[in-house]
Amino acid sequence: MPMFEYIKSSILLDPTILDSQSDPPDGVPLCRQEDLTFMASNISDIFAMGRARNMFVWGLPGTGKTACIQYLLKETESHSKRINSPVSTVYVNAGRTRSPYSTLLQILKQLNVPLPDVGWQFFRLKQAIESTLKEKPLLIAVDEVEGILYKEKEPLIYYLNRQPKTTLILISNKLSQATQLPERCLSTISDELISIVAKATSDTNDIRFGISMLLTAA
Ligand SMILES: Nc1ncnc2c1ncn2[C@@H]1O[C@H](COP(=O)(O)OP(=O)(O)OP(=O)(O)O)[C@@H](O)[C@H]1O
Ligand SMILES: [Mg+2]
Numbered sequence: 001m002p003m004f005e006y007i008k009s010s011i012l013l014d015p016t017i018l019d020s021q022s023d024p025p026d027g028v029p030l031c032r033q034e035d036l037t038f039m040a041s042n043i044s045d046i047f048a049m050g051r052a053r054n055m056f057v058w059g060l061p062g063t064g065k066t067a068c069i070q071y072l073l074k075e076t077e078s079h080s081k082r083i084n085s086p087v088s089t090v091y092v093n094a095g096r097t098r099s100p101y102s103t104l105l106q107i108l109k110q111l112n113v114p115l116p117d118v119g120w121q122f123f124r125l126k127q128a129i130e131s132t133l134k135e136k137p138l139l140i141a142v143d144e145v146e147g148i149l150y151k152e153k154e155p156l157i158y159y160l161n162r163q164p165k166t167t168l169i170l171i172s173n174k175l176s177q178a179t180q181l182p183e184r185c186l187s188t189i190s191d192e193l194i195s196i197v198a199k200a201t202s203d204t205n206d207i208r209f210g211i212s213m214l215l216t217a218a
Contacts (some may be wrong), residue, residue, distance in 0.1 A: 012107065029068045031175060039072055039169075046087050046167055047080070050137040054161065054168040054212070061173045069134075069141050069169055076139055086136035095144030100156035103148055104129065107140060122154055130163065137165035145170040158208055 009015050012208040016022055024030060045052035080087040090110045097103040104125045108115060113128050118191055120128075132138070140160060140178050142148075149170075160166055194214075202212030 010096050023070075024067055027071055027074065031069055032064060032068050032170050034048070036072060038066060039068075040075065043072070043076055043167070046076075046139060047083065047085055050165045052139075052167045054170070055211035057169060057171045059173060063173075065171050065173070066143055069171055073141055073167075080111065087139065088136050091141045091143065093143040094149075096147075098147055099155040100148050100151055101125070103156055104144070108132075113137075126159065129160075131166050132160065134162055137150065137167070139167045139169070141169040143171045144173075146172050146174045153186045155206065156208065161212070162206070 005212055007132050012018065016047065017025060017182050028037070039055060042052050057065050057069060059204060070091060073091055076087070076089050079085075080089075084197065090107050090111070090166065092106045094103050097106050101122055104122070105115070108125060108128055111132055112127075113132060115128075142157065145157065149155075149172075157168070160168060201207060204210075
C-alpha cells in the first residue's frame with residue numbers, strides 16, 4: 001500500500017468536524033442563539049454610540065466561548081461593512097501572546113497598523129492604538145484574559161478600558177470567583193455582595209476591577 005494513501009472512514013462522512021480545534025459546521029455555534037442575541041444586542045450600542053458595555057464571558061473549558069465570540073466578531077464585522085460603519089473588531093488570545101506588550105502588538109497587527117521591524121517601546125504602541133481610535137470605534141475580544149489580567153507591569157486591560165470608543169469582551173475559564181456571585185446579589189447591592197467584590201478586588205490588587213464589578217452588578 002502507498003505510504004500516504006488516505007483511507008476514508010466507513011463511519012464518519014467528515015471526520016474533521018470532530019477535530020477538537022475545528023469550527024462549528026458553517027461557523028454558527030449550535031444551541032447558543034439566546035446568548036448570541038443577548039451579546040449582539042449589547043454590541044449594537046457601538047454602532048449607535050461608539051461604545052457598549054464591556055462583557056465578561058466565563059465558562060468551563062470547551063463550552064464554546066471562543067467559538068461563540070469569534071462568530072459574534074465575524075457577524076459584527078459584516079454588519080459594520082453592510083451599513084458602512086467604521087466599527088472594527090479584533091480578536092487576540094492572551095494565552096498565546098502572554099505579555100501585555102505582545103498582546104497590544106497583536107491587536108495593532110490585526111488592525112493593519114504599519115509597525116516597524118525593530119521593536120517599539122510600549123508607549124509607542126499605545127500612541128498607535130490611540131490614533132487608530134480617533135478614526136474608528138473598536139470591539140476588542142481578549143481570550144484567555146487571565147494570561148495578562150494580573151500582570152502588574154503595564155496593566156493593558158485597564159489601559160484599554162480607559163480608552164474612548166473601546167468595548168472589551170474578556171473571556172476566561174479561570175476567573176470564576178469574579179463572576180460566580182450568588183444570584184440574589186445581582187439584583188441588589190447588598191453588604192454581602194460588597195464583601196465578595198472586596199475580596200475579589202483585593203486578589204487583583206486593583207480597585208478599578210472592583211468598581212467595574214459593582215457597576216456591572218448594579
Ligand atoms: N455551540 C457549539 N456548536 C458547535 N460547536 C461547538 C459549540 N461550542 C463549542 N463547539 C466546539 O467545541 C470545541 C471547543 O469549543 P471552544 O474552543 O469554543 O471552547 P472554549 O469555551 O473556548 O474552551 P476553553 O475554555 O478551553 O478555551 C470547538 O471545536 C468548537 O467548535
Ligand atoms: Mg477558548
